[in-house]
Amino acid sequence: MLVVGPEDEFTKSLASELTADMVFLARRTFPDGELQPRILAGSEQVLRGETVVLALRMKAAACRPNDYLVEVLLTLRNLKREFKVGRLIAVIPYFPYARQDEIFRPGEPLSSKYVADLLYHAGADAVLSVTVHLHRLKRFGDLFDEIPGVNVSGIPALAREVGRFDLSDPLIVGPDEEAIIWAEEFANHVEASDYTSFVKERDRDTGEIKMTVKEFDLTGRDVVVVDDIVSTGGTMAAAIAAARRMGARRVFSAFVHPVLAQGALDRILGAGGDVIVATDTLEWAGSKASVIPELAAEIRRVA
Ligand code: R5P
Numbered sequence: 001m002l003v004v005g006p007e008d009e010f011t012k013s014l015a016s017e018l019t020a021d022m023v024f025l026a027r028r029t030f031p032d033g034e035l036q037p038r039i040l041a042g043s044e045q046v047l048r049g050e051t052v053v054l055a056l057r058m059k060a061a062a063c064r065p066n067d068y069l070v071e072v073l074l075t076l077r078n079l080k081r082e083f084k085v086g087r088l089i090a091v092i093p094y095f096p097y098a099r100q101d102e103i104f105r106p107g108e109p110l111s112s113k114y115v116a117d118l119l120y121h122a123g124a125d126a127v128l129s130v131t132v133h134l135h136r137l138k139r140f141g142d143l144f145d146e147i148p149g150v151n152v153s154g155i156p157a158l159a160r161e162v163g164r165f166d167l168s169d170p171l172i173v174g175p176d177e178e179a180i181i182w183a184e185e186f187a188n189h190v191e192a193s194d195y196t197s198f199v200k201e202r203d204r205d206t207g208e209i210k211m212t213v214k215e216f217d218l219t220g221r222d223v224v225v226v227d228d229i230v231s232t233g234g235t236m237a238a239a240i241a242a243a244r245r246m247g248a249r250r251v252f253s254a255f256v257h258p259v260l261a262q263g264a265l266d267r268i269l270g271a272g273g274d275v276i277v278a279t280d281t282l283e284w285a286g287s288k289a290s291v292i293p294e295l296a297a298e299i300r301r302v303a
Pocket of ligand 1: 133175176178179227228229230231232233234235236
């Protein structure tokens with residue numbers, strides 16, 4: 001088995017966990033924005049017929065899911081067509097367009113399904129992702145008609161990291177009703193008995209957030225706000241501010257995917273967040289929790 005990816009810690013750790021060899025990928029952007037992911041295999045023979053894991057992550061803060069998707073598609077196609085690899089496992093830790101898992105208004109595309117189709121047609125024989133935002137579809141595998149799609153949870157990695165702090169009578173909070181599943185899973189991992197969710201309404205046109213909170217006396221208690229994605233940071237910041245107002249001792253902000261649009265971190269810290277913990281599903285220097293153990297276990301299963 002070989003792991004193909006950029007020459008970074010993520011690729012190296014994944015290869016080490018899988019006791020696989022590595023082939024690096026150089027990512028180039030031309031002045032007009034076109035992309036050229038180049039496989040540095042030396043010779044095509046290195047990869048021919050091998051089981052290959054493509055481990056490519058989107059860059060946090062850059063907010064370019066379209067660029068990322070094109071890089072992944074070009075690389076999958078290249079590995080299959082030119083390098084003639086055997087089984088090709090695509091690790092897409094942050095699955096772009098996952099939030100569009102339903103046609104909310106007539107005429108919208110079912111983007112998550114179409115992205116899955118593109119990955120299959122580019123050459124993926126299996127796709128693994130992490131904590132995919134599929135609240136309506138429920139099973140990530142249902143996006144794929146011909147190949148397995150495996151959704152690996154990023155919550156254990158967050159719980160391992162936050163669990164290092166000595167939590168005082170913690171309340172685990174999902175910032176909106178959909179996030180109750182992450183809050184419950186996290187609470188089970190850190191053996192916290194108390195978890196809840198707030199209620200968020202977002203205006204579909206303006207993106208404006210209105211949050212309704214349940215009232216708690218949080219004096220002396222730690223609060224961990226758990227979500228799958230932080231993009232603008234608006235959802236996380238609203239939940240943190242509510243926990244602060246209710247007297248929380250410390251507020252942890254734990255999220256799987258640090259998409260982090262401009263200003264997101266300032267928004268979280270400005271709302272009163274004490275500790276930020278995110279996983280390494282995107283390229284971000286601040287990621288403290290690694291999903292590699294869980295990913296490697298599932299890769300071994302589908303390889
Ligand atoms: C929404 O359903 C997700 O679970 C996140 O809460 C949301 O994507 C976060 O977005 P933002 O950081 O822009 O509020």
